[in-house]
Amino acid sequence: MLDEKIKQELIDIVGSENFTDAKIDMVSYAYDAMGPKGNPDCAVWVTTAEQISEIMKLANREMIPVTPRAAGTGIAGMIVPFQGGIVMDVMRMDRILEINVEDRVCIVEPGVVYADLQKALAPLGFTLPTEPGSSIASAIGGNVATNAGGLKGAKYGSTKDYVLGMTVVLPDGRLMKTGTRTMKTSSGYNLTQLFVGSEGTLGIMTEIILKIVPLAGATATGLGLFNSLEDAGNAVCRTMSSGVIPSVMEVMGRYLIQAINENTDLKLPDVDTMLLVETDAYTQGDADMQMEKVIEIFKENNAFEVTLAKTPQERADLWAARKSTYPVSARLNNSILVEDVTVPMSQLARLFREFGKIIEKYELKVAMCAHAGDGNFHPLITFDGRDEEMVEKVEKANDELFKLAIELGGTLTGEHGIGIVKAKYMSLEHDPVAMDMMRTVKRAFDPNNILNPGKMALDNDD
Numbered sequence: 001m002l003d004e005k006i007k008q009e010l011i012d013i014v015g016s017e018n019f020t021d022a023k024i025d026m027v028s029y030a031y032d033a034m035g036p037k038g039n040p041d042c043a044v045w046v047t048t049a050e051q052i053s054e055i056m057k058l059a060n061r062e063m064i065p066v067t068p069r070a071a072g073t074g075i076a077g078m079i080v081p082f083q084g085g086i087v088m089d090v091m092r093m094d095r096i097l098e099i100n101v102e103d104r105v106c107i108v109e110p111g112v113v114y115a116d117l118q119k120a121l122a123p124l125g126f127t128l129p130t131e132p133g134s135s136i137a138s139a140i141g142g143n144v145a146t147n148a149g150g151l152k153g154a155k156y157g158s159t160k161d162y163v164l165g166m167t168v169v170l171p172d173g174r175l176m177k178t179g180t181r182t183m184k185t186s187s188g189y190n191l192t193q194l195f196v197g198s199e200g201t202l203g204i205m206t207e208i209i210l211k212i213v214p215l216a217g218a219t220a221t222g223l224g225l226f227n228s229l230e231d232a233g234n235a236v237c238r239t240m241s242s243g244v245i246p247s248v249m250e251v252m253g254r255y256l257i258q259a260i261n262e263n264t265d266l267k268l269p270d271v272d273t274m275l276l277v278e279t280d281a282y283t284q285g286d287a288d289m290q291m292e293k294v295i296e297i298f299k300e301n302n303a304f305e306v307t308l309a310k311t312p313q314e315r316a317d318l319w320a321a322r323k324s325t326y327p328v329s330a331r332l333n334n335s336i337l338v339e340d341v342t343v344p345m346s347q348l349a350r351l352f353r354e355f356g357k358i359i360e361k362y363e364l365k366v367a368m369c370a371h372a373g374d375g376n377f378h379p380l381i382t383f384d385g386r387d388e389e390m391v392e393k394v395e396k397a398n399d400e401l402f403k404l405a406i407e408l409g410g411t412l413t414g415e416h417g418i419g420i421v422k423a424k425y426m427s428l429e430h431d432p433v434a435m436d437m438m439r440t441v442k443r444a445f446d447p448n449n450i451l452n453p454g455k456m457a458l459d460n461d462d
């Protein structure tokens with residue numbers, strides 16, 4: 001419970017219309033999009049950097065935890081306020097401050113929804129090509145703080161590749177500018193990138209400078225059908241080393257395909273594995289030429305059928321199938337766990353094969369999908385969360401998946417972040433010296449540990 005005096009100070013800073021400690025709001029702010037529950041004392045909707053600065057000075061003085069939050073679509077527990085305190089909602093800071101095509105940059109506040117930015121950029125022939133699956137809901141502040149990736153990562157990389165600079169409020173309330181609006185800089189430590197993927201543990205971004213790129217004018221979209229995930233994994237690996245880089249390579253496995261067919265009208269082929277592929281270029285001829293090469297490679301790797309989307313509707317249907325993945329999987333049982341381990345491309349088929357053995361061992365139902373073009377695997381484990389034995393099996397399978405990914409030279413998370421959910425696995429990937437340096441950085445920015453405490457294993461000493 002928040003002290004009445006502190007509550008009044010917060011109201012004085014943001015106004016009573018931007019403060020809440022109503023129970024119903026506290027329930028909403030207790031969760032992210034996936035599950036674990038926290039216990040916030042209050043939430044504030046901030047609208048200016050100055051307000052954020054005043055709140056941080058107050059929180060730092062009173063040692064109150066502050067959890068920054070954007071659209072709330074995170075799925076690693078990073079916006080869950082486990083230690084109570086203030087949830088700082090940035091979604092009312094939603095202005096696109098500048099789009100400058102000549103400089104190829106835009107400057108936005110953190111609450112701008114990704115899809116809204118795209119709508120503003122498209123008429124100018126430009127894009128921010130990161131496209132997370134949550135594009136219609138998630139916001140740029142959240143995307144930067146998680147280093148979000150997405151459907152086009154194979155060709156266009158992830159959010160880190162587009163962040164040039166930012167303005168941040170530090171935990172003690174000071175404002176700091178990092179980076180520049182130039183296409184390159186070698187000036188000093190790269191503080192900008194330190195904040196990318198920092199999950200709201202180092203400071204609160206109030207303005208973000210992003211690089212934008214021209215829209216590709218033409219695309220070709222195809223669907224490869226395979227008898228196994230492993231064949232599809234091999235096809236992806238061969239394609240990515242062939243000289244052609246498709247903009248999209250999305251794998252979907254049997255259980256997911258069945259779920260899509262049972263819950264939509266999309267009528268996907270009843271097969272073991274599908275591989276959705278898209279090439280893009282400035283001219284149709286170039287996109288088609290790349291696609292021809294991809295089809296050849298798919299066939300060499302046991303695709304028994306490859307079809308091309310011939311109309312915009314056929315293309316839209318294939319995309320709708322891929323984008324329905326989370327909603328349809330969420331209907332398969334009362335609980336779901338989504339992971340996003342990522343491995344080097346050469347290890348993708350092996351990851352599919354070995355994970356297949358893990359799910360067989362624990363008799364689990366898993367909707368398999370992957371942003372396969374960048375080695376990012378998304379198994380969606382669906383299970384009955386009331387069944388203790390089942391929960392234990394899911395946890396064991398999860399442990400084994402993380403160990404496997406690291407053994408294959410991979411990473412715990414390609415885009416969703418660590419949060420609380422993966423915090424206990426951090427030392428699998430990062431050696432003790434690296435963990436020590438991360439904790440040292442956290443302490444340098446936030447000696448009182450008030451900003452998003454308990455996340456990314458930064459508080460632990462192991």
Ligand SMILES: Cc1cc2nc3c(=O)[nH]c(=O)nc-3n(C[C@H](O)[C@H](O)[C@H](O)COP(=O)(O)OP(=O)(O)OC[C@H]3O[C@@H](n4cnc5c(N)ncnc54)[C@H](O)[C@@H]3O)c2cc1C
Nearest residue numbers: 070071072073074133134139142145148149199200205415
């Ligand atoms: C259906 C679905 C599909 C998804 N698909 C993808 C996908 O394809 N790729 C992907 O990467 N993720 C995906 N996600 C996960 C999620 O959408 C991303 O992690 C996204 O980047 C979170 O953005 P958000 O605005 O919801 O941020 P939130 O969840 O609100 O916050 C995320 C993190 O950002 C921090 N933060 C927010 N604002 C600020 C700020 N101003 N300053 C400092 N820190 C801040 C928070 O503290 C938190 O640590 C998906 C989620 C769902 C539910």
